[in-house]
Amino acid sequence: MENPSWVSGEALWEWRRVACQQVSACAVNPQEAGAYLRELDWMLMAVAEVDRLALRLESYRNRPAINVERSLADLSTLWQRRLQEKVPLQYLLGRTTWRDFTLAVAPGVLIPRPETELLVDLAIAAAATMAVEPSHWADLGTGSGAIALALARSFPQAIVHAVDASASALTIAKQNAEQLGLADRVLFYRGSWLEPLESLQGKLTGIASNPPYIPSALVPALQPEVARHEPHLALDGGTDGLEFLRVIAERAPQFLQSGGVLLLEMMAGQAEAVADILKQSGCYCNIQIHCDLAGIQRFAEAYRI
Numbered sequence: 001m002e003n004p005s006w007v008s009g010e011a012l013w014e015w016r017r018v019a020c021q022q023v024s025a026c027a028v029n030p031q032e033a034g035a036y037l038r039e040l041d042w043m044l045m046a047v048a049e050v051d052r053l054a055l056r057l058e059s060y061r062n063r064p065a066i067n068v069e070r071s072l073a074d075l076s077t078l079w080q081r082r083l084q085e086k087v088p089l090q091y092l093l094g095r096t097t098w099r100d101f102t103l104a105v106a107p108g109v110l111i112p113r114p115e116t117e118l119l120v121d122l123a124i125a126a127a128a129t130m131a132v133e134p135s136h137w138a139d140l141g142t143g144s145g146a147i148a149l150a151l152a153r154s155f156p157q158a159i160v161h162a163v164d165a166s167a168s169a170l171t172i173a174k175q176n177a178e179q180l181g182l183a184d185r186v187l188f189y190r191g192s193w194l195e196p197l198e199s200l201q202g203k204l205t206g207i208a209s210n211p212p213y214i215p216s217a218l219v220p221a222l223q224p225e226v227a228r229h230e231p232h233l234a235l236d237g238g239t240d241g242l243e244f245l246r247v248i249a250e251r252a253p254q255f256l257q258s259g260g261v262l263l264l265e266m267m268a269g270q271a272e273a274v275a276d277i278l279k280q281s282g283c284y285c286n287i288q289i290h291c292d293l294a295g296i297q298r299f300a301e302a303y304r305i
């Protein structure tokens with residue numbers, strides 16, 4: 001915990017009571033209120049030594065002292081920014097959990113989504129079927145470094161090459177690599193997609209990418225947490241949303257070794273078009289589409305012939 005301070009259980013209970021009242025005053029419907037209340041408890045569990053059961057039963061109220069990483073006044077400011085300005089909680093706290101680790105995040109970087117965890121599972125499954133040990137992987141559009149770092153943790157012998165066009169994203173990604181002790185095996189490059197990796201042509205075991213795929217016209221209409229606070233460079237996939245999926249699918253064959261795998265995340269409704277792009281290239285075999293946990297087609301997998 002950073003700069004922990006002690007508050008009484010009673011003071012924390014009172015703080016939460018007021019925060020709940022603020023939710024009732026500002027939520028537009030019961031669903032939104034429920035979502036805010038879940039986030040409120042999630043925030044408290046992240047910053048204070050309280051667990052879900054204690055919050056639900058309010059048993060923490062009797063504790064003489066609870067370790068909290070911020071003052072209650074600071075927490076009130078954060079909670080107001082969450083409710084009034086719709087700033088995502090992960091930005092307010094400066095971190096998020098993803099797979100089995102914690103990542104620093106800040107407004108210059110996309111907050112990694114839970115469904116993207118599945119892209120890493122697909123990479124692990126793909127690597128298990130390959131004759132060669134994973135040696136060089138690439139994560140294109142690395143953002144916080146989430147995918148690259150998860151690949152490095154899963155493939156202890158591999159070097160992961162993580163590319164992003166955004167300097168602020170790379171600053172945070174490097175910080176995350178240091179924090180996780182992976183800075184020696186995750187190499188960062190600033191540039192566009194595969195451009196900085198010229199020297200790795202024909203050498204990559206796998207390429208994973210969660211590129212921006214939202215059609216430009218839809219970006220302003222996304223929920224305010226996303227449209228107002230997350231970087232549009234991480235969201236906007238051009239007129240049809242497929243601009244970067246196309247670039248990556250077309251350029252990847254030059255960089256993959258024979259039998260190497262390309263794994264792409266995409267938006268609901270794009271699977272057919274992405275499968276077509278991969279087929280049209282003529283460089284891939286065993287093209288498959290995978291669903292997320294909601295049963296929506298969100299990932300493409302293809303192997304370099």
Ligand SMILES: C[S@@+](CC[C@H](N)C(=O)[O-])C[C@H]1O[C@@H](n2cnc3c(N)ncnc32)[C@H](O)[C@@H]1O
Nearest residue numbers: 112141142143164165166192193210211212234
């Ligand atoms: C949807 S975000 C994915 C971030 C991260 N991989 C994740 O899954 O949480 C897309 C990322 O692509 C980056 N990006 C946008 N255009 C790019 C380009 N031309 N070349 C490389 N990266 C780019 C953005 O800065 C952003 O970090």
